[in-house]
Amino acid sequence: MPYPYQQSYAQRALKQTNSTAKLLLETMERKKSNLAVSVDVTKTKDFLAIIDVVGPFVCLIKTHIDILEDFKHDLIQHLQDLSVKHDFLIFEDRKFADIGNTVALQYSSGVHKIASWSHITNAHPVPGPSIIAGLSSVGLPLGRGLLLLAEMSTKGSLATGSYTENAVRMARAHRDFVIGFIAQRRMDGVGATAEDAVEDEDFLILTPGVGLDTKGDAMGQQYRTPKEVVLDSGCDVIIVGRGIYGNDPTLIDAIAASAKRYMAEGWAAYLERLSS
Amino acid sequence: MPYPYQQSYAQRALKQTNSTAKLLLETMERKKSNLAVSVDVTKTKDFLAIIDVVGPFVCLIKTHIDILEDFKHDLIQHLQDLSVKHDFLIFEDRKFADIGNTVALQYSSGVHKIASWSHITNAHPVPGPSIIAGLSSVGLPLGRGLLLLAEMSTKGSLATGSYTENAVRMARAHRDFVIGFIAQRRMDGVGATAEDAVEDEDFLILTPGVGLDTKGDAMGQQYRTPKEVVLDSGCDVIIVGRGIYGNDPTLIDAIAASAKRYMAEGWAAYLERLSS
Numbered sequence: 001m002p003y004p005y006q007q008s009y010a011q012r013a014l015k016q017t018n019s020t021a022k023l024l025l026e027t028m029e030r031k032k033s034n035l036a037v038s039v040d041v042t043k044t045k046d047f048l049a050i051i052d053v054v055g056p057f058v059c060l061i062k063t064h065i066d067i068l069e070d071f072k073h074d075l076i077q078h079l080q081d082l083s084v085k086h087d088f089l090i091f092e093d094r095k096f097a098d099i100g101n102t103v104a105l106q107y108s109s110g111v112h113k114i115a116s117w118s119h120i121t122n123a124h125p126v127p128g129p130s131i132i133a134g135l136s137s138v139g140l141p142l143g144r145g146l147l148l149l150a151e152m153s154t155k156g157s158l159a160t161g162s163y164t165e166n167a168v169r170m171a172r173a174h175r176d177f178v179i180g181f182i183a184q185r186r187m188d189g190v191g192a193t194a195e196d197a198v199e200d201e202d203f204l205i206l207t208p209g210v211g212l213d214t215k216g217d218a219m220g221q222q223y224r225t226p227k228e229v230v231l232d233s234g235c236d237v238i239i240v241g242r243g244i245y246g247n248d249p250t251l252i253d254a255i256a257a258s259a260k261r262y263m264a265e266g267w268a269a270y271l272e273r274l275s276s
Numbered sequence: 277m278p279y280p281y282q283q284s285y286a287q288r289a290l291k292q293t294n295s296t297a298k299l300l301l302e303t304m305e306r307k308k309s310n311l312a313v314s315v316d317v318t319k320t321k322d323f324l325a326i327i328d329v330v331g332p333f334v335c336l337i338k339t340h341i342d343i344l345e346d347f348k349h350d351l352i353q354h355l356q357d358l359s360v361k362h363d364f365l366i367f368e369d370r371k372f373a374d375i376g377n378t379v380a381l382q383y384s385s386g387v388h389k390i391a392s393w394s395h396i397t398n399a400h401p402v403p404g405p406s407i408i409a410g411l412s413s414v415g416l417p418l419g420r421g422l423l424l425l426a427e428m429s430t431k432g433s434l435a436t437g438s439y440t441e442n443a444v445r446m447a448r449a450h451r452d453f454v455i456g457f458i459a460q461r462r463m464d465g466v467g468a469t470a471e472d473a474v475e476d477e478d479f480l481i482l483t484p485g486v487g488l489d490t491k492g493d494a495m496g497q498q499y500r501t502p503k504e505v506v507l508d509s510g511c512d513v514i515i516v517g518r519g520i521y522g523n524d525p526t527l528i529d530a531i532a533a534s535a536k537r538y539m540a541e542g543w544a545a546y547l548e549r550l551s552s
Contacts, residue, residue, distance in 0.1 A: 128432025
């Protein structure tokens with residue numbers, strides 16, 4: 001009997017209770033892509049241009065909306081139009097990390113109004129379960145999904161050991177809203193007690209720090225290949241940033257080619273996992 | 277020989293190497309206030325009104341700039357004008373928690389340009405030392421100061437034990453930029469090895485979760501009194517939010533009276549600590 005994560009994305013979609021988790025898996029199957037592109041640029045023009053180029057190759061676009069210097073709210077409509085045009089979901093990588101009352105306001109309010117447009121967002125488990133309660137009070141009525149940061153890909157990360165186990169326990173207690181993790185490996189069953197029914201557990205694992213051509217940067221980020229991430233470690237979505245769009249957003253053909261390459265590598269690793 | 281933190285704020289200011297740490301301690305001594313007010317409202321009008329009322333009683337105003345729905349950049353000038361008028365520092369409670377490259381952009385860029393106006397900001401240590409490198413690359417040339425979140429006041433917080441020790445070690449290795457902690461107790465000497473010279477260590481401890489009239493909220497926040505925080509636990513700055521301005525920002529006299537009461541309680545606890 002294979003683990004749930006060893007089934008196809010389509011089969012796994014059927015068993016998800018959260019509608020965003022279901023939609024993401026269906027999108028992955030439909031587009032034959034487990035690639036997310038992290039668009040970390042500071043100008044709206046570059047942001048939209050990159051998304052329009054990589055859109056056909058991704059299941060998910062990851063944003064840091066708070067680094068856009070010329071953000072205006074009509075950007076959101078453009079982003080949503082691209083999401084429909086190219087059939088991808090949106091993941092604002094906000095890394096919420098405050099008490100429940102504050103994250104509820106940060107998620108719903110302010111200039112960026114993240115909950116109104118981002119299918120998925122994420123949070124650090126460090127404040128304890130109240131952070132999930134706060135975000136869920138805003139996101140669950142909208143059908144959104146939350147990822148917890150169970151691990152980080154940086155050198156000297158403190159998200160290890162019992163921290164990671166506690167993150168998974170918090171997720172397990174809030175499966176209506178928590179759809180999975182930012183992590184480097186499967187988390188199904190992690191930190192479970194004898195009373196937990198975990199044999200059908202199927203968290204989505206989205207994995208940053210993926211690169212084909214480099215092993216790290218000057219600020220502590222470390223990289224692994226799509227094959228290491230998807231086949232060896234059983235992760236579901238590979239997240240790639242500069243490795244795809246480099247430093248010149250006008251090089252459309254090169255960016256498209258690079259996105260296509262990562263998409264193909266990620267999907268091949270997934271197919272190999274299915275058949276192994 | 278008393279510990280460094282048992283000296284007066286003025287004496288401690290003399291020994292700080294970071295200019296923001298020095299300025300905060302000097303301001304506390306000058307205003308006879310160790311009170312910070314956390315202004316967690318979503319409308320600019322309320323935000324500025326509350327700050328103008330509590331300004332005379334605080335050493336520091338703590339902001340969540342990203343919850344202001346009608347934020348426009350001229351707000352920053354108004355905030356800075358109030359900071360001069362009432363002689364307080366500004367602390368954007370951003371709780372940065374991403375990899376170095378991303379936090380550098382979040383701190384310097386985007387709509388809010390936090391580094392350009394916030395004397396102090398804070399970060400979770402969970403990504404490892406690269407988060408300090410990223411923020412320091414932006415903030416140190418501007419003379420800013422960083423607090424690490426060594427502990428949290430919420431139920432089920434994962435910032436305990438070795439996590440807290442690692443946070444303090446990371447701070448100890450970056451004393452030019454890290455001025456102290458968000459914590460519930462002293463951190464001097466925590467996690468130190470025999471090689472560390474910690475006898476003169478003097479981190480600033482800023483403590484949220486302070487309340488005179490309540491013990492907690494529905495979303496996991498827990499409260500202690502100024503006396504427990506400053507006298508019993510040796511913390512330096514008490515952070516108070518709704519306990520001071522309640523739910524109606526037009527009640528100016530009540531808000532001023534409440535701020536004055538917390539300021540008096542915090543200062544009395546400090547004087548008792550000095551004489552004990």
